[in-house]
Amino acid sequence: MRSSVNMKDCQLEMLGGNHTVVKFKKGDSIIKQGVFSTNVIFLRKGMAKVHISGPSREQIVKLVKAPTYLGLPTTFGDKINQYSVTSVIDSEVCFIDLEVFKRLLGENRDFGSYILMELCKSELEAYRRCASRTQKQMRGNLADVLLEFSEKLFEADQFTLPLSQSDIGNWVDAGRESINRVLSEFIQDGIIQMQGRQVRIVDKKMLKMISQNG
Incomplete structure (x- = not known):
């Protein structure tokens, strides 16, 4: 994983032993809105669309490509998925144990900074996209x-x-x-x-x- 750079050997071993790799075909659901979130999800290969059910219809929010994390705000927020993620091409996803991920964030400052930066970039991109699409x-x-x-x-x-x-x-x-x-x-x-x-x-x-x- 790209975000495993600068991890100690023991931390890499911890991460490697506490995740499951799942392959998804085009059109498969990776994350379902309204479902309880129990893992950190890392898109290792492929591409997916993020979409959310609104009052009257489904709305596509963005497309993401590997490598990237999916659903981090939900994972560390209210634990219920607030949107869905569906593969748009054949993809490969890692499901990482949440407690192990939290431990790594606490032990590795570089890793924590990387995750924080990714969340900030995602939020800024959402603001920019909203302004562009409406104007x-x-x-x-x-x-x-x-x-x-x-x-x-x-x-x-x-x-x-x-x-x-x-x-x-x-x-x-x-x-x-x-x-x-x-x-x-x-x-x-x-x-x-x-x-x-x-x-x-x-x-x-x-x-x-x-x-x-x-």
């Missing part, structure tokens, strides 16, 4: 999504969309028809190329300009 037009929001896929999740200008157009619409609070229309506009403008779910960003400079202008 940008559809083209700006979809440009943000494509750039996130390219620069953060896949680190490539050619990738396979991990979400359906309906899910992307849910993520940015738009209908599937709107997503389809804007994608078609991007294709016509020579910004992207698409074949099925395969996407290739042709003009990233223009895509970034659309993102910045909202």
Whole structure:
């Protein structure tokens, strides 16, 4: 695990002997909202969507890729999962004993600092995303999504969309028809190329300009 850097041998041994590795297929539920949380969950391989049930529908909050921890605010909060996590590609997850994890946080200052930094980064990203999604037009929001896929999740200008157009619409609070229309506009403008779910960003400079202008 990336976060095991700077751990003592005995701490690595403690962590290694107190976790279970589980493989999940695309579409499998990793965390279920409303269920009691008993483990710290580490996404070791793959990618997943974080989503929450609201008053009227399910809302996708974000996509995360390995390696990363899942559900830490719940684990150290009220112990009841406040959102769900579902794999969007085949993934591998470590379920770590909560008490062992807490002990490691107390014994290893570097490890504790790493976890705190990850939580802070996640919160700041949530603020930024909320402001962007509510203030940008559809083209700006979809440009943000494509750039996130390219620069953060896949680190490539050619990738396979991990979400359906309906899910992307849910993520940015738009209908599937709107997503389809804007994608078609991007294709016509020579910004992207698409074949099925395969996407290739042709003009990233223009895509970034659309993102910045909202």
